Amino acid sequence: MSLTVARIEPSIAGVGDYIELMKPRVMSLVVFTALVGLVLAPVHMHPVLAFTALLCIAVGAGAAGALNMWYDADIDARMARTAARPIPAGRLARGEALAFGLTLAGFAVVVLGLLVSVFAALLLAVTIGFYVGIYTVWLKRLTPQNIVIGGAAGALPPVIGWAAATGGLAVEPLVLFLIIFLWTPPHFWALSLYRAEDYARAGVPMLPVVAGAAETRRQILRYTLILTPVGVAPWLLGYAGALYGIAAVLAGGAMIALAIRVRGEARGHTASKQMFGFSILYLFLLFAMLLIDRMAGGLLLWGHVATGA
Amino acid sequence: MSERNIEAKPQEGIRLTEQQQRARRARSIAIAIALGVLVVLFYIVTLVKGPGVLERPL
Numbered sequence: 027m028s029l030t031v032a033r034i035e036p037s038i039a040g041v042g043d044y045i046e047l048m049k050p051r052v053m054s055l056v057v058f059t060a061l062v063g064l065v066l067a068p069v070h071m072h073p074v075l076a077f078t079a080l081l082c083i084a085v086g087a088g089a090a091g092a093l094n095m096w097y098d099a100d101i102d103a104r105m106a107r108t109a110a111r112p113i114p115a116g117r118l119a120r121g122e123a124l125a126f127g128l129t130l131a132g133f134a135v136v137v138l139g140l141l142v143s144v145f146a147a148l149l150l151a152v153t154i155g156f157y158v159g160i161y162t163v164w165l166k167r168l169t170p171q172n173i174v175i176g177g178a179a180g181a182l183p184p185v186i187g188w189a190a191a192t193g194g195l196a197v198e199p200l201v202l203f204l205i206i207f208l209w210t211p212p213h214f215w216a217l218s219l220y221r222a223e224d225y226a227r228a229g230v231p232m233l234p235v236v237a238g239a240a241e242t243r244r245q246i247l248r249y250t251l252i253l254t255p256v257g258v259a260p261w262l263l264g265y266a267g268a269l270y271g272i273a274a275v276l277a278g279g280a281m282i283a284l285a286i287r288v289r290g291e292a293r294g295h296t297a298s299k300q301m302f303g304f305s306i307l308y309l310f311l312l313f314a315m316l317l318i319d320r321m322a323g324g325l326l327l328w329g330h331v332a333t334g335a
Numbered sequence: 336m337s338e339r340n341i342e343a344k345p346q347e348g349i350r351l352t353e354q355q356q357r358a359r360r361a362r363s364i365a366i367a368i369a370l371g372v373l374v375v376l377f378y379i380v381t382l383v384k385g386p387g388v389l390e391r392p393l
Binding site: 038075 | 365
């Protein structure tokens with residue numbers, strides 16, 4: 027029996043490569059939605075603890091991104107959109123990404139549990155585990171429903187933010203979860219419509235690859251029609267003001283209009299690209315309005331207290 | 336063993352290129368900063384929560 031030992035070259039990975047592994051743009055959206063969950067919670071949280079919770083959630087998201095790039099390096103190398111990532115570009119070894127991801131995940135969960143809330147830490151661990159184990163390893167290469175089910179991982183940060191503040195769960199963060207969960211399919215399917223060749227080459231069974239563009243366009247419209255009323259729910263349930271309600275209705279109307287355009291687009295991908303771009307703005311707008319609404323409410327309350335009204 | 340023999344002995348093991356050395360130094364500094372941030376964070380949180388950090392309901 028002969029044993030072949032591969033020679034491992036010393037790493038040339040720079041700090042920037044490790045930051046890229048953490049998917050900073052995804053991290054920023056995760057931190058933002060977690061912040062909204064944290065701010066909406068009806069308890070006062072010390073700013074240092076709030077910062078610690080957000081830092082741990084950010085690092086946890088970064089860990090999930092690194093572990094995703096570790097496992098998906100073969101797929102990433104075959105897709106134009108991801109071929110320049112650190113592993114397929116040859117700047118970083120897969121083992122380095124695995125070690126980095128596991129270390130960050132461990133630190134994020136343990137620190138969140140020790141300093142803020144054990145329940146929030148458990149939720150963070152579940153989120154990382156779900157994104158890596160269920161989405162990346164299991165579903166992504168198996169079924170066109172990959173991003174539908176996998177979307178749960180991206181939808182959990184506001185729930186973790188709420189749990190960090192309160193130590194428990196409530197209807198409010200679950201509605202935020204539902205908004206992101208229902209937003210994920212039309213968002214990613216709009217992208218996959220004009221990246222279908224890339225996904226096909228990589229062997230990823232995205233909906234346009236498996237079921238065709240027409241079915242994908244139909245599904246985008248269906249999910250958008252379910253998403254938009256849920257987007258208005260925080261106002262209807264009474265924990266967001268009229269300003270949020272109006273913004274959610276108007277932005278939801280724009281989402282439906284774009285989804286109808288995507289549905290009717292016979293050639294080209296102009297509407298799909300617009301839908302993808304606007305969907306990011308839509309989610310950002312909803313959560314920003316929730317934040318503004320809560321802060322405006324806080325200022326109003328403070329004004330009443332200050333004037334003795 | 337004389338000093339001369341030591342000098343004549345060829346260097347063994349992996350020799351890092353300049354690029355590898357630069358990258359390693361940058362990574363080492365980043366790890367040091369991250370550990371420093373963690374120490375400061377634990378210190379400040381201890382001040383905020385008091386010494387009984389672990390004494391709280393689940």
